[in-house]
Structure formats: C-alpha cells, structure tokens
Amino acid sequence: MKKYFPFIFTLISCFTTILAQEENFFLIARNKGEKILTTGDTIRTFGFARKLSEQPGVPGPTLVVKEGDSVHIDLLNMSQGAPHTIHLHGLDVDQQNDGVPHLSFEIPHMEHGFYHFKAPHPGTYLYHCHVASTIHVQAGMYGLIIVKPSDGSNKTWDGGESFVNEHSYFLSEIDTVWHRDSVLLHPYDTSHVMNHIQIPHFDPQFFLINGLSDQQLLDSNVVFESSMGQQDFVRLANIGFCGVRVIFPQQLKARIVSSDGRPFETEESSDTIYVYPGERYGVLTKSSVEFSDQIRFEYLDLNTNQLKNTQVIPVSVQGQLGLPNFDQEEITAQLVPNPFYGNTDLHLSLREGRELTFKIYDLQGRLVEEHEERFFTVGQHEVALGKSLRESGIYTLQIISAGNVIQLEKLLRLE
Numbered sequence: 001m002k003k004y005f006p007f008i009f010t011l012i013s014c015f016t017t018i019l020a021q022e023e024n025f026f027l028i029a030r031n032k033g034e035k036i037l038t039t040g041d042t043i044r045t046f047g048f049a050r051k052l053s054e055q056p057g058v059p060g061p062t063l064v065v066k067e068g069d070s071v072h073i074d075l076l077n078m079s080q081g082a083p084h085t086i087h088l089h090g091l092d093v094d095q096q097n098d099g100v101p102h103l104s105f106e107i108p109h110m111e112h113g114f115y116h117f118k119a120p121h122p123g124t125y126l127y128h129c130h131v132a133s134t135i136h137v138q139a140g141m142y143g144l145i146i147v148k149p150s151d152g153s154n155k156t157w158d159g160g161e162s163f164v165n166e167h168s169y170f171l172s173e174i175d176t177v178w179h180r181d182s183v184l185l186h187p188y189d190t191s192h193v194m195n196h197i198q199i200p201h202f203d204p205q206f207f208l209i210n211g212l213s214d215q216q217l218l219d220s221n222v223v224f225e226s227s228m229g230q231q232d233f234v235r236l237a238n239i240g241f242c243g244v245r246v247i248f249p250q251q252l253k254a255r256i257v258s259s260d261g262r263p264f265e266t267e268e269s270s271d272t273i274y275v276y277p278g279e280r281y282g283v284l285t286k287s288s289v290e291f292s293d294q295i296r297f298e299y300l301d302l303n304t305n306q307l308k309n310t311q312v313i314p315v316s317v318q319g320q321l322g323l324p325n326f327d328q329e330e331i332t333a334q335l336v337p338n339p340f341y342g343n344t345d346l347h348l349s350l351r352e353g354r355e356l357t358f359k360i361y362d363l364q365g366r367l368v369e370e371h372e373e374r375f376f377t378v379g380q381h382e383v384a385l386g387k388s389l390r391e392s393g394i395y396t397l398q399i400i401s402a403g404n405v406i407q408l409e410k411l412l413r414l415e
C-alpha cells in the first residue's frame with residue numbers, strides 16, 4: 001500500500017485541480033458610458049467593461065464561477081475622475097479584497113487593483129463600486145456574480161435540485177437627474193467624500209430588469225420560456241433603492257429555496273416574494289400545464305411603501321418540448337387510440353423494471369386522474385387510462401419515474 005500512496009495522492013490532487021480552477025477576470029472602470037432609455041433618450045453612465053473597445057454596460061458583465069474556484073479580478077480604472085473599487089457583496093472575502101475604500105484600497109485613474117477570493121457557497125451575489133456608492137451605483141457600476149456548484153452543473157447547490165434553464169432578473173432604477181454631470185462628477189475627497197456631495201432627491205423615472213424596461217423586456221434573452229414538467233431556476237437580485245414585489249404566475253409553482261448563497265432550511269412555496277435592496281433569492285419553478293402569462297415586478301417606494309411602477313416579463317410554457325432526464329432507450333410510450341372515447345391504452349415498452357406514476361391534468365392544471373403501477377418485467381405493458389375523464393377536451397398525461405417527469409403526452413378525449 002505504501003508505494004501506491006504517492007500515486008493515489010497525485011491522482012487526488014490532479015482531480016481536485018481539475019474541478020477547482022483559476023478564474024481570471026479583467027474589468028475596466030469607465031465614466032463615459034451611454035445608456036439608451038426606452039424613450040430613446042441617452043444618459044451618461046459609469047460602468048464596467050471587459051475591454052477598451054466595449055461600452056460599459058448597465059449592469060456590467062455577469063461573472064460566472066464555480067464553488068472552490070480561485071477568482072482573480074484585475075480592475076483597471078480608466079475613468080479620468082474619481083477612484084473606483086469592486087465591493088463583493090455577499091461573498092465571504094477578507095477585508096483587503098472587499099472593496100470598501102477606507103477599509104482596504106481604492107484605485108485611482110490609470111491604476112490597476114487586484115481582488116482575490118475563493119468562490120464560496122453556490123448562489124447569486126453582486127459586485128459594485130464602493131466609492132461614493134450612492135452615486136456610483138446609480139451611475140451604473142454594478143454587476144452579478146454567479147457561483148455554480150463545484151462540478152459546474154445545473155443544480156441549486158452540490159447535492160441540490162437539478163434544473164434545465166436559469167434566468168437572472170437583476171433589479172434597479174434610473175433617475176435621469178442623477179446622470180447629469182453636476183451629480184456624476186462630484187468633488188472627490190478621500191477622507192469624507194460623501195460630505196461634499198449634494199445628492200438630489202431620488203425620484204426614478206425608469207425601472208429596470210437586467211438594465212431594460214418596458215418593451216425592451218420582450219428581448220429573447222429576458223423572457224421566461226419553459227416546457228411543461230421542466231424545472232427552472234430564477235435568480236432574483238436587487239441593487240436599486242426600491243423594494244420590489246415579484247409575483248410569479250401560480251402555474252409556475254414557485255418555491256423560494258435559497259438566499260445569499262445559503263439554502264433555506266425550510267423552503268417556502270409562494271408566488272410572491274419581496275426583494276429589498278442588496279438581497280438575492282433563488283426560486284425554483286415548474287409548471288404542469290401549458291400557459292402564457294407574465295412575471296410582475298412591482299417597484300415600491302421604501303419610504304412610503306407606495307407602488308411606483310410595474311414591469312412585466314412575458315412567460316410562456318410549452319407542452320411536450322425539452323423533456324429533462326428522459327432516456328429514450330429505457331422507455332417508450334404510446335397512447336392507442338388517441339383521440340379516444342371512454343378510455344385509451346398506454347402501450348409501454350420497458351428496458352428495465354420500474355415503478356411508474358401516471359398523472360392526467362386538465363387544461364386548468366387540475367389533477368383529474370392518477371395511477372401508480374409497478375412493472376417487474378422488461379418488455380411490453382399496457383395500462384388503461386382516461387376512465388375518470390368525464391368531459392371532452394385536451395388533457396396532459398405525465399409519466400413519472402423516481403419523482404421525475406420522464407414523458408408527457410397530450411390526450412384528446414371526445415364525446
């Protein structure tokens with residue numbers, strides 16, 4: 001055994017190295033960005049870009065890493081004005097790398113600053129400049145950091161639930177008055193910067209999701225598209241000054257499972273979730289029906305609790321597409337006949353014995369029939385379905401194995 005030990009040790013360390021990587025990001029802080037609003041007006045922004053030929057976006061680039069990765073961020077300030085930093089909001093980093101100017105360091109014009117951290121718990125985090133942060137954040141200096149599980153898989157965390165697609169909705173606002181040079185180009189004083197700034201009353205005219213609002217939210221990168229029975233993950237994060245009440249369509253059966261990179265001990269099933277400034281949440285969704293609706297984002301004034309604005313993201317859940325975890329080799333299923341009167345037979349071909357549950361839903365998502373059956377033998381089986389369907393119409397059959405929907409079929413019952 002002794003002589004094998006170094007070999008095994010090398011193997012283990014190689015394996016660890018493969019999983020945990022070095023992730024290097026290069027960001028440039030700029031103070032002459034432009035943002036086009038839904039009205040067609042252009043405002044000046046500050047922000048982070050990945051290269052000199054790129055406009056700094058609002059929000060800045062999303063940084064995606066894996067749990068355990070050694071992450072290095074090189075920030076170059078090319079803003080010809082105030083210094084900038086990167087504060088890693090919610091991440092467990094040491095003080096030197098946390099980007100709070102008077103507690104670590106700030107980066108003047110034409111200088112580099114380096115931030116290092118080991119990516120902690122999988123989850124959704126923020127980064128933003130922490131110099132005169134009230135102004136620099138409103139100016140646009142913010143972005144998302146997503147920490148995936150160590151194997152990079154589509155799971156909420158190591159050993160957590162799987163999902164097919166993820167959607168990040170990053171909330172903020174814009175008050176165009178704050179984007180005038182008189183506010184943005186504030187006098188800078190390293191000792192007590194905020195005392196020298198006249199900050200106008202914040203009264204936003206634009207309410208943003210991923211930097212977009214109103215008709216811009218019809219962008220295919222933003223809309224929520226999924227398939228029946230498909231589990232998806234929604235990341236919600238708020239860097240604005242409003243509280244945002246997020247309301248999911250009830251068909252998505254939203255489950256709030258994590259916050260701040262930590263799983264909740266008890267998850268909460270709720271269509272409504274309040275996301276206050278700085279907060280991030282993880283929400284799992286899964287619809288058993290085909291439908292179209294929208295996710296509503298209601299922006300609330302935190303002083304008065306009054307509704308300031310509502311933005312919506314279109315939701316479309318399609319039938320029969322994108323089935324997760326379905327191994328075509330193991331099971332085939334066909335309804336004969338379909339459409340049918342009375343009942344129909346499901347012809348199953350199994351390559352291994354298994355326990356299956358059959359659930360039939362109507363178009364409103366109500367469960368109208370359920371069978372459970374254990375098949376001990378491989379080969380052909382027949383299951384009579386649809387006996388309890390009283391009305392003619394379209395129904396959906398889910399075939400479930402070990403808790404996963406492995407196949408969906410549409411049934412058409414005739415009178």
Ligand SMILES: [Cu+2]
Pocket residue numbers: 082083084085129130131136141
């Ligand atoms: Cu800054």
